[in-house]
Amino acid sequence: MRLSDRAKAIKPSPTLAMDAKAKALKAAGEDIVNFGVGEPDFDTPENIKEAAIKAVRDGFTKYTPVGGIDELKTAIIEKFRKDNNLNYEKHEIIVSCGAKHSLYNIAEALFGPGDEVIIPSPYWVTYPDQVILNDAVPVIAKTDEKNSFRIDLKLLEEKLSDRTRALILNSPSNPTGLAYDGKSLEAIAGMAVKHDFYIISDEIYEKLTYDGFSHISIASLGGEIKKRTIVVNGLSKSHAMTGWRIGFAAGPKEIIGAMTNIQSQSTSNPASISQKAAVEALTGPQDFIPKMVSEFDRRRKYMVERLNNIKGVSCVTPVGAFYAFPDVSSCYGKSFNGAAINSSLDLSAYLLEQAKTALVPGMAFGDDRYIRLSYATSMENIKKGLDRIEEALAKLK
Numbered sequence: 001m002r003l004s005d006r007a008k009a010i011k012p013s014p015t016l017a018m019d020a021k022a023k024a025l026k027a028a029g030e031d032i033v034n035f036g037v038g039e040p041d042f043d044t045p046e047n048i049k050e051a052a053i054k055a056v057r058d059g060f061t062k063y064t065p066v067g068g069i070d071e072l073k074t075a076i077i078e079k080f081r082k083d084n085n086l087n088y089e090k091h092e093i094i095v096s097c098g099a100k101h102s103l104y105n106i107a108e109a110l111f112g113p114g115d116e117v118i119i120p121s122p123y124w125v126t127y128p129d130q131v132i133l134n135d136a137v138p139v140i141a142k143t144d145e146k147n148s149f150r151i152d153l154k155l156l157e158e159k160l161s162d163r164t165r166a167l168i169l170n171s172p173s174n175p176t177g178l179a180y181d182g183k184s185l186e187a188i189a190g191m192a193v194k195h196d197f198y199i200i201s202d203e204i205y206e207k208l209t210y211d212g213f214s215h216i217s218i219a220s221l222g223g224e225i226k227k228r229t230i231v232v233n234g235l236s237k238s239h240a241m242t243g244w245r246i247g248f249a250a251g252p253k254e255i256i257g258a259m260t261n262i263q264s265q266s267t268s269n270p271a272s273i274s275q276k277a278a279v280e281a282l283t284g285p286q287d288f289i290p291k292m293v294s295e296f297d298r299r300r301k302y303m304v305e306r307l308n309n310i311k312g313v314s315c316v317t318p319v320g321a322f323y324a325f326p327d328v329s330s331c332y333g334k335s336f337n338g339a340a341i342n343s344s345l346d347l348s349a350y351l352l353e354q355a356k357t358a359l360v361p362g363m364a365f366g367d368d369r370y371i372r373l374s375y376a377t378s379m380e381n382i383k384k385g386l387d388r389i390e391e392a393l394a395k396l397k
């Protein structure tokens with residue numbers, strides 16, 4: 001069969017093989033601890049569900065404007081004003097079927113053949129493929145744990161060229177859990193203005209921060225950088241709404257307009273019912289968030305401490321999101337029963353088989369020294385999984 005070059009350019013995610021294996025083992029009755037999940041284990045708050053049920057009962061079940069209903073855009077504008085000190089108008093906002101969809105619309109609206117897009121690694125798995133799907137070139141900038149996994153001016157300068165179209169920032173980050181402070185953002189903003197490239201700022205984990213870390217949106221650092229930034233956010237993580245598919249973006253009206261046209265020819269509007277739920281999520285009571293965050297915080301502290309007490313594992317303390325991202329590379333070169341462990345993929349496969357624990361190899365995020373463990377699962381599971389990992393790693397010789 002002949003498939004498009006575009007389809008052929010996309011690699012199947014290395015995480016999928018692990019996931020399929022974990023699911024197969026679970027289906028076969030194995031007691032698997034799953035640290036692979038990328039969504040809150042909390043249920044969507046009741047008031048949000050009620051708003052959706054009401055939308056159904058009221059017959060709010062038809063097409064809406066492509067880029068979202070006015071009521072929701074107003075709530076999003078208010079969110080940006082209140083949380084980020086950013087002022088937008090309705091034609092600078094688009095609501096999409098998840099933040100991932102907003103990101104995809106941006107890639108389609110901005111990128112083309114020859115364009116280069118700088119992506120700091122470790123990165124969220126989707127960024128490079130969205131760039132490739134739009135015939136542009138992902139330029140990976142490998143950051144270092146010593147630098148809190150931030151891209152600094154030196155690294156950015158190395159990766160810049162006259163084809164640089166955009167830089168994708170994700171703060172707080174999936175997978176590292178680290179985040180950019182105001183000073184680093186100012187330095188990056190200065191470069192974006194000077195060299196005139198766009199910043200795509202994925203701020204989906206904005207609300208999930210710890211140790212008093214306070215999120216700053218790069219777009220809020222001044223008029224010049226705001227003109228060059230598209231901010232992406234959504235409700236999946238902050239309001240435990242991954243299945244509802246509501247994300248949004250804010251930016252220059254020409255770009256948002258192009259994204260809206262693209263969306264009009266692909267998905268049309270996000271689900272009308274989800275939009276009503278999203279209005280409630282943004283304008284209703286917010287006490288659910290600190291409760292969820294404090295539970296994540298408890299698990300975070302426990303997981304990071306346990307990981308750092310395991311020989312051969314070293315884990316920075318994340319300040320956001322719900323992932324631990326330990327360096328496990330000192331286990332490489334060891335073996336179990338004659339089978340060598342030489343990569344994050346080998347180690348993940350070993351831990352799945354020997355420790356019955358599923359996690360994501362760092363290779364998927366562009367750095368093979370690491371593995372990613374999600375703590376969006378119960379404390380009981382976290383204890384069990386870490387006990388097993390500790391035991392399995394002690395067996396490596």
Ligand SMILES: *Cc1c(COP(=O)(O)O)cnc(C)c1O
Pocket residue numbers: 038097098099100101124170173174202204234235236237242245246247
């Ligand atoms: C989960 C996630 C998203 C997208 O979530 P949606 O469900 O599409 O809103 C975007 N970026 C990162 C880094 C994520 O982890």
